[in-house]
Amino acid sequence: MIKIKYTSSLSVVVVTLLAGLLGACDKATYEPYKEPPPSIKVEQGEVQAFCPETIDPTWREAQTIAGVEIQESRLCLPDNPSDIAAFVRGTNNLTMTQLMGTQLSTDALVKGRDLDGDGDPDEIHIRLEVVELNGGSPDSSDPMTTFEIAPGVKPGFWAFAPKTRGMATENFESNVANSMLRLPSPTIRVEQGDKVTITLENSHYFPHTIHLHGVDHPYVKENGEGNDGVPQTSGPMIMPGQRFSYELQPRHAGTMAYHCHVQTGAHLLMGLIGLFVIEENRPNNPVQTFNIGAGHVRHPSVAVRESYDREYDLLYIDTDTELHNIIRSSNDVRKIAKSMNREYKLSESTPDYFLLNGRSFPYTLRESIIVTAPDENVKLRILNAGTSMLALHTHGHKPTITHYDGVELAEAAQVTRDVIMVGSAQRVDLKLSTHNDGLHSYGEGIWLYHDHTELGITSNNMMPGGNIATIVYESYLSPEGMPKTQGVSLMPYFSPEYYQRKVPVWSASDPDGQLGEPQGE
Amino acid sequence: MNDSPERKFSAIGPRGLFSSIGVIALSQLVSGHALANEPGEEQLFRAEAYDASEQRTDLAIDKTMEGSCGEGKCGEGKCGEGSCGSNMRMDELAMVMNENKDNIPKDCPQISEDIKLTVKAGREYSLGHNGTIFGFDANEWRVSPCSRITVTFINEDQVRHQWMIHGLPKYLYPQGMYHMELNGEGQVTGTFIVPSNEKNYLVHCDIAQHMEKGMKAQLVVGKGDGNLPSIPGISGAYIPPAE
Numbered sequence: 153m154i155k156i157k158y159t160s161s162l163s164v165v166v167v168t169l170l171a172g173l174l175g176a177c178d179k180a181t182y183e184p185y186k187e188p189p190p191s192i193k194v195e196q197g198e199v200q201a202f203c204p205e206t207i208d209p210t211w212r213e214a215q216t217i218a219g220v221e222i223q224e225s226r227l228c229l230p231d232n233p234s235d236i237a238a239f240v241r242g243t244n245n246l247t248m249t250q251l252m253g254t255q256l257s258t259d260a261l262v263k264g265r266d267l268d269g270d271g272d273p274d275e276i277h278i279r280l281e282v283v284e285l286n287g288g289s290p291d292s293s294d295p296m297t298t299f300e301i302a303p304g305v306k307p308g309f310w311a312f313a314p315k316t317r318g319m320a321t322e323n324f325e326s327n328v329a330n331s332m333l334r335l336p337s338p339t340i341r342v343e344q345g346d347k348v349t350i351t352l353e354n355s356h357y358f359p360h361t362i363h364l365h366g367v368d369h370p371y372v373k374e375n376g377e378g379n380d381g382v383p384q385t386s387g388p389m390i391m392p393g394q395r396f397s398y399e400l401q402p403r404h405a406g407t408m409a410y411h412c413h414v415q416t417g418a419h420l421l422m423g424l425i426g427l428f429v430i431e432e433n434r435p436n437n438p439v440q441t442f443n444i445g446a447g448h449v450r451h452p453s454v455a456v457r458e459s460y461d462r463e464y465d466l467l468y469i470d471t472d473t474e475l476h477n478i479i480r481s482s483n484d485v486r487k488i489a490k491s492m493n494r495e496y497k498l499s500e501s502t503p504d505y506f507l508l509n510g511r512s513f514p515y516t517l518r519e520s521i522i523v524t525a526p527d528e529n530v531k532l533r534i535l536n537a538g539t540s541m542l543a544l545h546t547h548g549h550k551p552t553i554t555h556y557d558g559v560e561l562a563e564a565a566q567v568t569r570d571v572i573m574v575g576s577a578q579r580v581d582l583k584l585s586t587h588n589d590g591l592h593s594y595g596e597g598i599w600l601y602h603d604h605t606e607l608g609i610t611s612n613n614m615m616p617g618g619n620i621a622t623i624v625y626e627s628y629l630s631p632e633g634m635p636k637t638q639g640v641s642l643m644p645y646f647s648p649e650y651y652q653r654k655v656p657v658w659s660a661s662d663p664d665g666q667l668g669e670p671q672g673e
Numbered sequence: 674m675n676d677s678p679e680r681k682f683s684a685i686g687p688r689g690l691f692s693s694i695g696v697i698a699l700s701q702l703v704s705g706h707a708l709a710n711e712p713g714e715e716q717l718f719r720a721e722a723y724d725a726s727e728q729r730t731d732l733a734i735d736k737t738m739e740g741s742c743g744e745g746k747c748g749e750g751k752c753g754e755g756s757c758g759s760n761m762r763m764d765e766l767a768m769v770m771n772e773n774k775d776n777i778p779k780d781c782p783q784i785s786e787d788i789k790l791t792v793k794a795g796r797e798y799s800l801g802h803n804g805t806i807f808g809f810d811a812n813e814w815r816v817s818p819c820s821r822i823t824v825t826f827i828n829e830d831q832v833r834h835q836w837m838i839h840g841l842p843k844y845l846y847p848q849g850m851y852h853m854e855l856n857g858e859g860q861v862t863g864t865f866i867v868p869s870n871e872k873n874y875l876v877h878c879d880i881a882q883h884m885e886k887g888m889k890a891q892l893v894v895g896k897g898d899g900n901l902p903s904i905p906g907i908s909g910a911y912i913p914p915a916e
């Protein structure tokens with residue numbers, strides 16, 4: 153653009169401008185040419201492998217352990233089949249060797265008598281603890297008991313966890329949380345009519361409770377104690393070091409939730425919320441009581457197997473790191489409480505990470521891809537635990553909404569669409585058909601599914617991030633659980649530098665740096 | 674983390690494979706199939722013992738599991754970080770790992786002294802230290818070199834607590850660790866023998882945030898070799914060396 157020299161007279165400016173636009177100005181002057189700075193090479197930093205090699209590949213195979221049938225799980229990071237067997241049998245029904253194959257405490261999950269004589273246990277005693285992930289230390293600025301939601305990203309979290317034993321980390325040399333201690337809080341599964349006891353053993357430094365959201369439970373227990381987990385109406389909080397048992401015998405099946413009801417705006421968002429699924433009663437139907445990290449259900453219930461080939465639990469939550477990192481701002485529990493409850497302003501919250509089953513893209517691809525094959529029905533149970541509406545979009549498919557908040561819709565009301573709105577705390581059950589009829593599915597491939605509110609696909613305002621994951625047909629999946637993508641390389645997203653916003657987003661496709669980082673910027 | 678220099682930080686590690694601390698037999702670590710069917714082996718408890726943990730009945734479960742790695746292999750190769758000759762006993766209330774009543778450290782001519790310690794744990798013991806929430810009834814114990822120490826560990830809370838000591842010789846204690854854990858309120862007793870060198874050993878509860886929020890202590894052998902940081906009532910936060 154030619155620069156016009158100003159004169160003092162407005163009219164002359166107008167005339168000169170017009171002349172310039174007409175290309176008739178031979179008086180235009182300009183700065184001397186100066187070559188813009190070259191692009192500098194930005195170090196990508198350490199790039200992690202898509203799939204850590206430490207996983208035992210046999211974990212992905214279909215297998216039977218301790219009499220429990222476990223479905224194939226072709227994810228990069230499948231759940232440990234030994235854990236699943238324990239979740240179906242109960243820790244009390246395992247041999248010592250079998251129990252040692254898990255990190256569960258002896259009393260984490262006690263399955264008792266078969267009360268209705270239909271071939272499965274109906275007395276279920278679940279013990280939960282509260283774990284802090286990426287917490288603080290007076291001696292180090294590094295997070296303690298770490299859980300990475302994306303490369304290099306470790307906001308503080310709290311989660312319910314099955315009662316474990318031994319160290320909180322995976323081994324003495326590591327500071328990484330052991331596999332039972334993670335986000336989100338596990339899905340809990342029971343059978344309709346089970347006599348369920350949930351004991352919260354509060355191993356955390358703040359008070360907590362369990363509120364059963366949508367789950368049929370009496371307001372008071374037989375002994376008169378409050379059973380609703382709401383401190384202001386039901387009963388006292390479970391203080392640090394204390395234990396309390398909730399009792400229920402749910403009559404209605406469906407996809408429900410549970411969460412802490414102490415300072416709920418903070419405690420729920422810190423991660424103390426999970427799916428609570430009540431499966432329809434069937435004979436010989438011991439269910440997988442915990443689904444750690446939600447995701448693929450490798451031992452679906454009899455009722456689910458009647459209608460579906462596979463089942464996935466999907467929990468969405470958003471994270472304002474300003475709230476989450478309060479737990480590392482001081483080691484004094486009083487100061488943490490003050491900062492979280494009296495200084496942090498939820499009204500000014502700005503969520504910056506968006507998680508599906510505790511992880512953001514690209515880690516969602518390691519463990520939250522929906523694996524399927526043509527002509528299948530896949531059941532998806534969705535909980536939005538976040539602060540804003542989830543507009544879940546499935547590429548290449550139009551799933552059918554079968555249930556809202558655990559209640560089946562009349563057939564005429566079961567809508568088939570490709571953006572599913574899920575409000576805060578709502579649950580939606582979807583039937584994803586992979587029949588290639590141009591409506592339910594457009595055929596085999598790698599199809600994204602993600603929140604279409606756009607903010608939901610960012611991590612610290614970087615894209616692609618957030619809760620992006622994929623529906624992957626088996627023919628597009630490598631033996632290591634990696635989708636055989638054919639677009640740009642995914643590897644830059646596996647570096648912490650990318651989400652620290654240090655790397656130009658198209659570096660991998662732009663070796664000459666024409667869209668890169670100008671020197672001196 | 675100056676207090677336990679052996680603990681390293683790694684970004685991505687095995688997920689669950691070495692998740693049990695030292696109690697998975699070697700073959701299971703290698704195959705990853707820790708939960709094979711083993712006909713003939715007794716069940717831990719029977720289903721009739723539903724909610725036995727509330728009754729705290731003694732089911733006399735006292736099995737010792739031995740790994741198969743010897744000295745020098747710890748922490749490397751197929752032994753993994755988890756299984757170097759660990760031994761443990763466990764019942765529904767408690768777990769004791771790497772107990773050692775008889776193996777005298779090679780630098781000790783004999784056991785110098787038999788010491789009995791009682792350690793109490795619970796929220797009540799945090800009351801003396803502002804800003805903490807869990808605690809031991811003492812944050813320091815002094816013993817003589819080459820002594821044999823029998824600890825009775827009492828948990829007064831309704832949640833798990835541990836008494837875990839680090840930095841012992843690895844040829845006697847896999848991962849250099851001796852560990853006691855209570856599943857809830859109750860008590861357990863176990864024994865270990867310290868070597869001759871004068872040293873301050875880290876003692877803590879390894880449940881997430883329990884050490885940071887009060888359950889940190891030291892076992893001082895002889896004159897020791899200096900206080901560890903952030904021990905309630907004894908020392909403040911670690912100061913990193915100036916660069």
Ligand SMILES: [Cu+2]
Nearest residue numbers: 360412414419
């Ligand atoms: Cu809470």
Ligand SMILES: [Cu+2]
Nearest residue numbers: 834835878883
């Ligand atoms: Cu503790």
